[in-house]
Amino acid sequence: MIRLHHVAFSRSFRVLWLLKEMGLDCELVRYSITDGSLRRPDYLELSPAGRVPALEIDGKVLFESGAITEYLCETRAEHGLGRSPGHAERSTYLEWLHYAETMAHLIANLNLQWVFLRDPSMRSPTLLRIEAKRLANTLKPLEKVLAEQDYLLPSGFSGADTMLGYNFLAAPYFVRFDKFPNLCRYVDRIAARPAYLAARAVDGKQTFYAQDFYEVADG
Numbered sequence: 001m002i003r004l005h006h007v008a009f010s011r012s013f014r015v016l017w018l019l020k021e022m023g024l025d026c027e028l029v030r031y032s033i034t035d036g037s038l039r040r041p042d043y044l045e046l047s048p049a050g051r052v053p054a055l056e057i058d059g060k061v062l063f064e065s066g067a068i069t070e071y072l073c074e075t076r077a078e079h080g081l082g083r084s085p086g087h088a089e090r091s092t093y094l095e096w097l098h099y100a101e102t103m104a105h106l107i108a109n110l111n112l113q114w115v116f117l118r119d120p121s122m123r124s125p126t127l128l129r130i131e132a133k134r135l136a137n138t139l140k141p142l143e144k145v146l147a148e149q150d151y152l153l154p155s156g157f158s159g160a161d162t163m164l165g166y167n168f169l170a171a172p173y174f175v176r177f178d179k180f181p182n183l184c185r186y187v188d189r190i191a192a193r194p195a196y197l198a199a200r201a202v203d204g205k206q207t208f209y210a211q212d213f214y215e216v217a218d219g
């Protein structure tokens, strides 16, 4: 039995989607990010920083979406979503897989300021501007790579896409994508995959963002 500890529209979507790509069923334990349930002692036993995802599998509990992605791709290699040591794309695979967190921490900072700090006077317009700019900068290398190929690796879809693809649920709330046409086509491509659609259906309509776009005033 595989059990995924999950918050809708969060980084645990990466694992939910990857499991769907592999055709593996999981039991879902849902949490709210705001009700304190991720800080309960029983949850901290599973994920020491009180974060999602955590995945119960093969008699152990894993945390960190990148580690879970690598573990699933390595132990379920028959699905062809990893690139093993010795594979020509191994290093590129690892780079993009972990690049997902370079982007995600910027998104997390923007979420913190825009969504979690409900009193606007607590926000820093300077930080909002810097973080949105830094997030936009992370899209530039992706735009370049995706001019040449459909997915992050030349040979096709992989766990790097399930890691990074999640970020495109959130990034468009903070960065205008019209300057990134290859990226827009990529987002459409991943969003049309049956496993992605199945994972999105589990989460339903997003309720995290109250606006379509979070614009930072010029300063």
Ligand SMILES: N[C@@H](CCC(=O)N[C@@H](CS)C(=O)NCC(=O)O)C(=O)O
Pocket: 007, 010, 011, 012, 033, 038, 050, 051, 052, 053, 063, 064, 065, 066, 101
């Ligand atoms: N590097 C970790 C980050 C996990 C993480 O921060 N997840 C967020 C949701 S996107 C979370 O659980 N936040 C809860 C909190 O900060 O209290 C991973 O990729 O799994």
